[in-house]
Amino acid sequence: MNKGTIFIISGPSGCGKSTLLKEVFSHLDKYFFSVSATTRAPRSGEVDGVHYHFITKEKFKDMISKDEFLEYAEYVEHSYGTPREPVETYINKGCDVFMDIEVQGERQVKEKKPEAVAIFIAPPSMEELERRLRNRSTENEQTILGRLSKAKEELSKASTYDYVIVNDDVKRASDELLDIILKEKKRTSERT
Numbered sequence: 681m682n683k684g685t686i687f688i689i690s691g692p693s694g695c696g697k698s699t700l701l702k703e704v705f706s707h708l709d710k711y712f713f714s715v716s717a718t719t720r721a722p723r724s725g726e727v728d729g730v731h732y733h734f735i736t737k738e739k740f741k742d743m744i745s746k747d748e749f750l751e752y753a754e755y756v757e758h759s760y761g762t763p764r765e766p767v768e769t770y771i772n773k774g775c776d777v778f779m780d781i782e783v784q785g786e787r788q789v790k791e792k793k794p795e796a797v798a799i800f801i802a803p804p805s806m807e808e809l810e811r812r813l814r815n816r817s818t819e820n821e822q823t824i825l826g827r828l829s830k831a832k833e834e835l836s837k838a839s840t841y842d843y844v845i846v847n848d849d850v851k852r853a854s855d856e857l858l859d860i861i862l863k864e865k866k867r868t869s870e871r872t
Contacts, residue, residue: 684710684776685868686767686793687861688786691801692831694812696847697780700801703854704861705778712770714779717743720758723818733763750792751785755830760785776865783834786841797864799857800841804848806831 691697705711717733719740728734735743740759743749752761762779770777779789786798803809809831813824838844843860847853 682774682869684712684771684774685865686771686789686796687776687778687864688789688796688798689778689780689801690783690786690798690834690841691847692803692809692834693827694809694816694831695801695803696812696850696853697801699850700845700847700854700857701778701780703850704858707858708776708861710774711776711778712766714762714767714777716760716762716779716781717749718758718760732760750779751781751788753782753784753788755782757826762789776861783837795868797843797860798841799843799845799860800838801853801857802835802838802844802846803831804846 689697689701701713705713715729715731715733717735717740719735719737720732722728722731722734726732726734737759740752740761743761743763744752748764749761750764750767752759754760760782762781762785767777767779779785781789789796790798803812806828810824810828813819813827819827845853845856845860
């Protein structure tokens with residue numbers, strides 16, 4: 681059986697990663713979306729085990745000490761990490777795995793899984809990114825400013841990714857993302 685492909689999706693908070701993935705997933709059948717663990721509190725409407733695994737800082741540290749993360753990072757005062765076991769299980773079953781992770785996590789995964797395909801989603805501009813973050817109305821001013829500052833740092837790393845997609849139009853960007861995924865799946869299939 682062929683192994684699945686790991687697709688790393690990164691980009692600043694508010695750039696539309698979730699929106700693009702939702703559109704792409706409607707065109708795929710055999711995939712697994714990796715649910716990250718986080719120490720932050722759930723936002724309104726978020727469900728534990730669906731959006732994130734919401735865990736304590738102590739549990740997060742314990743998982744680090746047991747090497748149970750494929751990657752982990754701190755982002756705007758909270759920790760986030762990708763549990764290793766489900767990713768490896770699904771890859772070995774032939775499912776493609778999608779990981780929505782931060783830039784620093786992408787480097788960790790690529791070190792451990794160099795065959796992973798890294799795709800960076802960029803906003804059309806910093807002004808548009810700020811507008812999107814403010815329109816979500818889920819965070820205070822300090823958090824928004826922290827996310828904007830972090831976005832500048834993340835955008836400077838976009839060129840290290842295998843692909844960069846500018847999300848200036850959801851339909852166009854999701855079509856581009858789907859084309860990349862299908863091309864890479866074909867390439868993985870040909871290698872094995």
